[in-house]
Amino acid sequence: MSDAVWVLGTSMTRFGRYPDLDAVDLASQACMDAMVDGGVTIHDMDILAAGTLFQQGGMGQRVQKQIGQTGIPVYNVTNACATGATAIRTVHLAIKAGEAEMGLAVGVEQMGKMGLLRGGAKDDTNVYEPAGRFGAVTPIDGILGTETMPGVFAQAGMGYAYENDGVGFEQFAKVAYKNHLHSTLNPLAQYRKEFSMEEIMGSPVQSYPNTLLMCCPTGDGAAAAVLVSEERLRSMPTEVQKRAVKISASVLTSDPWVESGQVQPDVNTLTRNAAAQAYETAGIGPEDLDLVELHDCFATAELIHYDNLGLCERGGAGDFIDSGAPFRDGRIPVNVSGGLISKGHPIGATGVANVYEVTTHLRGEAGDRQVEGAKVGLAHVIGLGSACGIHILEKAA
């Protein structure tokens, strides 16, 4: 028996907007459903990791006060958009370390209609006073380049376009076309509408080349997973063991120093590093993947991650999307859930939700959107700052 860690139970709420619930409601619901899915209770948990970015602190404890105060250690984790993967990573670490046999990871966000995520706006101060590490006298977003999310990720994509052939507005737009199309089959997606390329390229420009339909929405939602040690799994009924999905790799990286990193977040190196570690740990290569759920916060982001995750040849992301390879009927389906762009991106939840998605396909339980015969999948998220979380999941033999 190996010392691998497995996903025993998992659940996500439909992503959307829930003004009558608070984040603790959403997180509690996801936790309770995940435990029911795994056939276990809060009394079986040795550790709780709660991931959220914008909610008030102490989310783990507030969830405990709703679903069970058993005195277990609680990790409140945050890593920007990689928060959810970090929650999973935390529980994984504890089990690997032999400090827990079973644990609960939850990611939650309640953003409502938060709108554009950006750098600080001009405040009411009317006298210039240098402040902060750059001695800035006024917010610099918009004066010294952009700090908006659509802009930063647009620049990441355009930087790739500068270095490689065959990448332009159309290639980025095709990513959004694909993900909106995929979402029509996912009942848990925030939006479930197909759009034409004309509609996508013609929707209001947020930060060229990212138009509105190429950007993920804000919203509310949660996802949770119960992880278990193999030793403990083997003591469980056969039918429970059969639905368990193995975590072949759980990797978290941060961004190593690069010369340009202080002016443009480098989302490439840390993804490449995480992918390399994950493939090596799992003993597979990208060609072995049956599906990928990656971090398409913006269409420009997904395109460069084809390259970073080794799904295409180095420099070949433009050809890759043009060839149809990442569509659900292509060589390597990417974001059949609809991705962040269409399924939604309640930030803390996403890293757990894409583990939910891959797990569901590996169990053969994905309904209309099922990738037939899926055996191996990869879940990837990036949080600016930065952090990259990758999990490789495999169907039980």
Added chain:
Amino acid sequence: MSDDTTEDATDDAGVIPERLPIVDYLQLGDDPHLLANECTDCGARYFDRRNACAKCGKAEFTPSRVADDAVLKSFSIVHRAAPGIPVPYVSAIVETGDGTSVRANVVGLDDPMAAELGMNLVFTTYGCGTDDNGTECVAFGYAAA
């Protein structure tokens, strides 16, 4: 507009500066330029106040002038921005002639869509606002060379 040298806002109490740079790594005066903190050990350059070098870990820096010429390595035309920011504008990541990456706007284009990856640029400064004391804020950007 006069070319008085910039006075530090924290200088003698009561002295109101005529101009202030938007960030302290922008040096004003007759020959405006960017001034980076350069690690004396490995040469990595930084624009912020440092505790140590993120590349090699050493904690000694020397001020180092950044070249004015640059190439456009990436950009985005921003249409949706924080309140008070005129749109659309061209956000740019440039690489200077001495290999330093800088983020700023491409300025002086009649049409933002005229920005082109790989275009040659040159450092420039411009006024970006005035406060209640009449102090002018000066920003930097890159114009077509």
